[in-house]
Amino acid sequence: MDNLVREMQDLKNSLNFSQGELGDVKTVSSKNVDKIKQLEQDILTYNNEVTEIINKVDYIENQSRRNNLIFDGIKDDRKETWEQSEVKVKEVLKNKLRLNTDAIEIERAHRNGRPGDRPRPIVVKFSRFKDKQSILRHAKLLKGTPIYINEDYSERIRQKRKDLLPALRAARERGQVAHIRYDKLVISDRGTANN
Structure with a gap:
């Protein structure tokens, strides 16, 4: 009988210990859940901030390209210089779009990409936004030619x-x-x- 009482007491002590351990686990688990919720909130906040930064960088990049146009389909020479690219663009503006090229100031014109089967596009940065807009209005005159003008x-x-x-x-x-x-x-x- 004493053995049975001792075993019952041991089981009771063991159960109390297990309940204490379980309580500790619940406390730790509750703290971990709170930490996880906080981490999820932090990640959401950081993701929103990163998205905002990406949007701002994209806006700035597009603003820096505001005066640019891309001329596609103009004959390409493998070792073409920036000056030669500019001359070719001015020829298109004068001969195809019937624009006065003396009034249009090109800040820079250069080919993009590697030489291949097709002519590389020419990226042109104009000094004035209104020159770019004028060229876009006249771009319909290129219909039926292999030359296309797009915004950058x-x-x-x-x-x-x-x-x-x-x-x-x-x-x-x-x-x-x-x-x-x-x-x-x-x-x-x-x-x-x-x-």
């Missing part, structure tokens, strides 16, 4: 614009007037486009 955007914006192309084509097939402005698709019905 950051990689992030170029990807967004590329992703919008299927929706742009679909809207045009439905008879809507559609174009991409910066990184947004603008759609209107033909009847409201002139309003």
